[in-house]
Amino acid sequence: MLDLLIMLSRFLFVFYIGFFLWQGIVYIAYEQGGFLGSPYHAVSIQRRLIILMHITAFLILAYNRELGIYNWQTVLFGAVGCVFLLAAIHFLDRFYYEGCPLIWTGMLFLMDTSLIMLQRLAPVLAYKQLMWMIIGLVGMLLLPAFFRLIPRFEVFEWAFIIICFGLLFCTKIFGVERNGSTNWLRVGGITFQPSELIKFLFVFYLASVFRKRVEWKEFIVTGVLSAGVVLLLVLQKDLGSALIFFMTYMVMLYIATANEFLFFLGMICASGAATFAYKIFSHVRVRVAAWQNPWVDIDRGGYQIVNSLFAITTWGFLGSGLTKGMPKSIPVVESDFIFAAICEEFGALFGAGVICIFIMLLYRGVRIALDCKRRYYSILALGVITMLCFQAFIIIGGVIKLIPLTGVTLPFVSYGGTSVLVSLMMMGLLQWVCVYCEQHDADEETSPVLETEGGQGYE
């Protein structure tokens, strides 16, 4: 009987994510002037779909097959998770009045997928993840109040980059090694990843510098400092983060200067640097070899990636059904490789849906950056969303063997306290920009749209 239900649930999950995305399209179509349905209905349907998916999944997860009874601990956790989701939906609307609703629902969908998958893989991690989500959400709700207290935080540009380097040097000196990278720091009883924290500061710093006209001086100073950050990350063997920071810098520089030449020059330099890194660092060579042909070294270097491919391809488009797959055969499946586990049990179609949710988030983030009339907020919003989406791209690409694997987390989905916290704060920042621009652009319709600090406009 349970097998029959699990078999049917596979269709249900694909339906949930498909219908969820369709409602996103309905909303966007309305905004663009078309009409496929009411946008208000679309968002409320999306919210209901998240709750329904949560309930469906926990009904399956809570059933103990051997004893034939429901596991009350899991049921309770499911209920707490459900309350959390409902509370998040409720409060986000209140605290971010007029924020983009699609970003909220997309984010919550991913977070719910994370809770379900972690409950399936390792319930203890799911509890911790939920705790971090709650902390992150509270921090996010306080964010608008914080910005109201310190209105012109862009003047602290030097503070941001100094803290960045401070944290990085601390990690280099006091760092703890995990999974081959020395990018963890322990303070008190808590270990966290400074590379996650500095994402926030790094974007702030760049946006603050680039809000003014970008001259040679700014270009060189930011270039050298960013290269320093990237280099320190490479030395900590945190290649994924290094790549993310580099791309974020290039993208922010590009939109601040609108100079294609610089962008391509940066890419060429990066290729050169990558080749150089390949020559001198053995761990880079190991990664590339495991990507080029994992099949020759299945027992060691290729083990992770090969198992990930087995997980994704074995069960096809609809997956094995929740609890029926073998995702635990993949090392660190709960963080870096959670996407493979999702593809295995929910099916490759659901996995494609997750990618589409990231596309939706990207679209909405870019929309905010485009609609914003202030240069500073525009750059900030784009920096935040690029960083998040590029991170999603390199980890999913690594897991499906499109690009060499670099160990970073999948935002909102992977297990990782710092990652969840920072991803949530970044979304909060994006939404705050959206709300702030909605409120202030109207007042400043007639005033100059550019920051004019130093008496110089850009155009």
Added chain:
Amino acid sequence: MNNMKRSIRRIFWLLVLCFFLLLGYMGKLVLMDRVAISTNSYNTRLRYVDNTIRRGDIIDIDGEVLATSVLQNDGTYVRKYLRSRMAAHITGYSSVGKTGVEAAENFEMMKLHNEFLQRVMSIATGKELVGNSVVVTVDMDIQTVAGNLLGNAKGAVVVVEPSTGRILALQAYPDFDPNTVSANWENLKDAENSPLVNRATQGLYPPGSTFKLVSSLAVMENIQDWQSRTYECTGRASFENKVIHCYNKKAHGTVDLKQALTVSCNGYFAQMATEFGASKLGEVMKRVGIETPLGFELAYSKNKIGLNPNATQSELVETAIGQGQTAVTPLYMAMLAAAIANEGIMMQPYIVDHIQYTNGKVGKYTVPKKLTKICTTAEATALKDMMVSVVENGTGSAASIKGVTVAGKTGTAENATGNDHSWFVGFAPAEDPKVAVAVLIENSNAYGSATPIAGKVIQEALKQMENKE
């Protein structure tokens, strides 16, 4: 500001392109690479046993059950191989890992046709859930004759239908009993004569004189006056620092291509090879598909071409007579013979014919597919004619069958492991080929021992095919 908006849009499209690359690559993984990746023996998911489902059967083309699952008292299923060793290298085993058809069609046999209905019925009536059955192209009558003829000689027999690429028999010895693989695992896995290796598809052997079929093609294409060209065989010929002997140092006298192939004259082919050179021979070798992936369902070894365009003359002449570094599987040699029989078109070999569902319906028929074209129709016809002469007047006379024109080529391959390997590849009837075979006997004591076996296998195969018509 407008510049900035344009830049933002461009960055957006760049990232969207990245995400679409992800979607496209995932689609490729699941649609195209799925079977190749998921049937890898390292995939622990292959060992996944769902005891609520009875695994489907493996059935031969006439409906004889080769492997089936039987319910035990403790509620688990145990796999029974009704023909045991006779079909061991086809069925493979499903206990300590999976091989053969058990591995290739693992998921098909675990899959429920019309799953929803079966599950509902099972809840309502308590009927067991049964996976789909796999029907293989193999005819156990031919397979049995081949197995008995092979007896206790190490080697392999492959029988294939030239016009489709259907495998009619695939026999290899040493073999194993799939029923007791898990009990005997420790002995089997390290056994000296490697019984778990399917010599028909995984054994790599020097082709010996059977390779002269390929050399003949190279001669026909690169020697303008090949029809009138003759060679004076003294039983011995020297090239640079390499001396070539004909078998038993026999002098064949004046030979043309047809005569050279009929008596398997090494001197002729060595001499011709030095005239057109290594790069021309290499071209022909590539074209006849020695290195082409066969796309076969069961595990197979890739053939090796041991000749580069700058090869020394001794390497070249060795290759031209089938010695040297080139190594092929019996499966490939059967396909080569089949391609000559099929007017130069090599068909992709296949062993899974179709799937039989629990409700009696059938589906998923394998559609015969052209693999490559090895030569023109005219060349194939000329080669066929010469191969008939091999069996009628030459080294292959032991394969002749009363009332049927058999075409073939024998081979004796020197090797590092002891006595010469004995080969025969061929097809029959020459006028309208129905079957092609390749027989290999490792370290054969008797000269040409593969040839009479091939004759008898062809005879049986033709008889079986006639019965069916």
